[in-house]
Amino acid sequence: MTSLDHGDTAHNKNPLNKKLQKILNPKFLSDIDTQDALLALSDFFPENNVRSRRKLRSDTELRGLRLNEEFLASLETVNSALEQLSVEVKSIDSCYKDMTARLGETRERCAEVLEQTATLQKEMQQVEKRSLLLDAFCHKFQLSSQETQLLEQADEVGPSFFQALRKVQHIHTDCQTLIRSSDLHVGLEIMESMAGIQERAYENLFRWCQRTCRSFTGEFPVFTHELKNALQIVSQREALRVYVLDDYVTTRRSSLVRSFIDSLTLGGPGGNPKPIEMHSHDPVRYASDLLGWLHQAMASENELLVALLLQDIPDSVVSVDKSEIPMLLNRICEGASHMVKVRLEQILSNVIDSMDLFRISNNIRFYQNVYHGFLGDNSELLKFVADMYELSLKLFAKHLNGHASKLLESVSEPPFDLEPTIQFTESLTLLRSILSLENTSVAPLEGNRPLLHTIYESLVAPLIEYATISASLDSTLSQAELLIYQINCCDRLHQGLALYYSTGEETGFEKLLVQLQTHQDRLIQEQASFFLSKAKLNIIHMHYLTADKSYEGALSLYSGLESDSLLQAILSLQQLLALPDQHPIPQLDCLRSKKIRDYILGSGMRLVCDFYTSLHSSISDPSNGYGDLKDKLHQPSEIEHLLL
Template identity: 30%
Template sequence: MKEPATSENDPIQKRLNKILETRLDTDKDTLEALSDLSTFFTENTLQTRRNLRSQIEKRSVAINENFLESFREVKLSLDSICNEIDAMAKSVNSMKENLRSSQALTHDLIQQTNSLQAESNKLQIDQQIAGAFLSRFQLSVAEHQTLYGAVKDAPITPDFFTVLDRVQSIHADCRILMQSGYQTAALDIMEEMTLHQEGALERLYRWTQSHCRNIDSHDVGSLVVQAMSRLQDRPVLFKYVIDEYATARRSVLVRSFIDALTVGGPGGNPKPIEMHAHDPKRYIGDMFAWLHQAIPTEKENLLLLIKLCDKNDLSEQIQNALANIADGVCHPLKIRVETILNSEKDTIILFAISNLLRFYQNIINYVVKGGNLEQCLIELRGHSEQSYLNALSAQVRSILQRPTTQSMGLDPPQRDLVPPPSVGKLLNILKEILSVASMVEGRQSDITKIVSCVIDPLLQSVTESASHLPTIDMAVYMLNCLYHMQTTLAMFEFMDERMERLQAQSDAQIDTLTSEQASSLVANLNLGPIYTILQNSQARIEANLLKIFMNKMDAFLEMPDVLLLPQINLLLSSTHRSTVQKRSFNVIITIYKQIYERIHDPESGYESPESFFSKTPEQVAELLSG
């Protein structure tokens, strides 16, 4: 007997369990099958369920038939491709055969072609090298036009200097080219660049000269400055341009100076300088002040013109050009200054003008040296000095002139022997002029000339007027006049030499007065016979002469001033009075001492010499010196 089937061994049961255990929501194949089934299994009936298998089989057959049909088309396409591939293979084989045949026939041609290709490549390299060489060592058409100008009288542009630098650079590089073994090419290129450079500099010279001919003081452009730096390598052309500039600026400066004199500034401010022609100092001062402002400006503009040049070798050309510019004002300036100098008579004004000329001469000569302007200023200064000296001399002559006789010389001295008023007037004028002269530069020369111009004729007149006086009066009068001169000159510097000369003259007059005063004392004291005896060492002085002398001597010692000459008291200087008195008293003291020693000498044979003298020479000297 068969054992009954259990649930574990029953296949149906197993399948049923498997189906029950299957989770359809995660079984993709089942879901796709059901989805596909839903497309044609639309009605769930018994009939449709029975026919489901046959429908599925039919559907499978239809699908396979469709696949077969599609695969047939693919096969036909592949067959066509294979046929075409076979045809292409045959064509390729035919071409390979033709190529082998052609290669055998064109082998020499190919070799020749390859050789030509290599040569072509080499030529291309050579062409590039030649092009680079020409580009480096030759000027392009555009550069050539820039250097020489596309049209006649074309202006200079900044590109011109760039091309000129390139020409110079090519010329310099040719030296390296020569060192590399290309002497012929380098020399040819250097010659060509030299011609270019000369032509360019010639054009630059013409342009710069034309520009400088019409240049304005504020129109020194950068291109002109560059042009001057390039032309410096051609000294002749450079000098011509500088001369042209100087000539143009000279005309402008003269025109501006004339305008400043006659027209004034813009809108009449400042006013024309010639409006102050009635005031000589201001008129001349304004003219020179204008030049002092204008000439340094011209120097600045000239230095601006050559600021890129090497100035080490241009100092002389700069000075010459500046002198040429400034020379134009010489004629109008000289005419006006000389007119003032010739018409003005006031010594002080003329002296002030001379100082102005000296001051501006030093300033202008510091800016511009040489040329006609420097010579003009020297001449004007000399003229001004001569003018004020002539005016001063004329003034001195007019003061020293005697109103009655209209001849040179002071009036006769008065009884008081003081200097006449004309001496004081002249010394006051001298003091006024020297006060001005002491404040100016270079005053020593002026002071010396001024003093000589006044003191020399004054001394001559004083001497002439004193020559008619007795000796004592003449000495006193001369001392008083000399003292007045010395006190005036002592207030000023540079008077040492003149003071020494005046002092020497004073000393001579003091010596004269001293001699006269001593002679008077000798006579009043009855010393003449005694002094004569003293000259003979063997002679004996009589006692009565000694008594007469000692009586007068005692009276003299009590009142020394009684025997002084009356003219001594007319001396203005107490120093002079004291000196004359002291020196004359010293003469008496010396003689007294000689008498005293002769009497007290034992060989003289005088008994009781003390009886003759009441005082020793020392006591006499003490009394007279007091």
């Protein structure tokens, strides 16, 4: 390996080897400069021969000489151009110096002019600012000719009119600030000018509102946003607002009267509903249709007033008093209500049936409550309805009084079964019919005390009097039978009134209850007396009560209360206790109410037991001298068990 490396080194140091290597491996072929030189040489070395190679050097030098000559000629051209440029630069420099000198002289001469120019420019800027301020001032505190014409010659009112009027109001408000902060004279002049324009605008707006309100003659007028806005603005002048509403009320009142006449004679669209006059033969239906039409018209007009007066404008500054609506509604309905009143008076004066009168009275009272919801308390229309209701009550009471008079003129004796008579039953049926109608009325009965009092005084009280008179006609009846008859009558009357009346002296119902209780108490006494008489204790009872009040000695020494008399009476009582069917009064079965019958029998036996308890206590007292008589007596608890 070492010998081989040594051989390679000696080979490389051979000069001939280097030349061969240089010839065989030419590096110039990859050299860019060499390639460019060969390309340039190919231009004037077309053939590679001996002669060309010999002339190569001279040709190359000649070529370089020609190139240098061409370059020199080019430099001469450039040199001449530079010399001409130098001359021109010197001329420019001379001109510059001359101009500089002149400019200096001119600047010295124009310094004053420049100063004046700067001053004028500043003044121009101030004038421009003032012009802008003046334009802004005029825009803020003056109206355009178009806006002025729109406000002063307003045939039609629209958004542009309201916008111009709001601008006038803003200008008037801003002038107050202008007066406090700036020129007083200018502010007052502008305020005076705007006030004049505003007054003319208000007058034009007022006339437009009047014309618009007078056009609402139809059944369903439509209120535009412009009208609501106009009414809101006019409301800032209370007098103008009153005049506008007067025109509206007058127009609607006339329209309502025409509508009422059409409803009376023509009916609704296409004849449906039928004309109200077609039901004039039926007084109840006729009166109800009249009052119902007035209610419907009142509700419609109330909705129109609410839609007109209650503003829904976001920037509304005028508050509307809701209590004003009932007053306006009352004025609108005044004409139609007068016509309704006349017809109701005719109806009431011609009705001959008390039930019809009662139905009409109920309808009037119902609509009176309905109208009150629209009109409030102070209303002429409500006064007329109240007058009609009072008139109906008077006529109703007159009819009932006539019926009661006929009833009291034909009083008959009590029947054998002690039930109420036919006349009494018929009158009671009429009373129930009236109260059943009242009970089905929309208005509550408890809120109508005058009607209940009228019914009581005109019909209930005569029925009670009828029962009393009837009981006194038959002299053959016992006291118990008279009481049973009167209790039957009062109980039937009480049963008929209990569903409709509540206790209270203001309606008279309390008097009936007192009368019924009085008869029951008297019959209880009769029952107790009957039992004591059957037991032969009535004389003992009479003597005992007399002795208990005035006698101070032993009861056995009192006449009628001796031991033998008491013993016989007690034995008779014991025999009667074994016969319970003999306890009640025989006529007690004629009482139609089992509840009252049981109450009277039980209360009568309670009186007997109380008397026996008191008598047993007196007999058991040794100071009364009855000895061992008490051992032969039943205990009070035993008597109570047998009787109660």
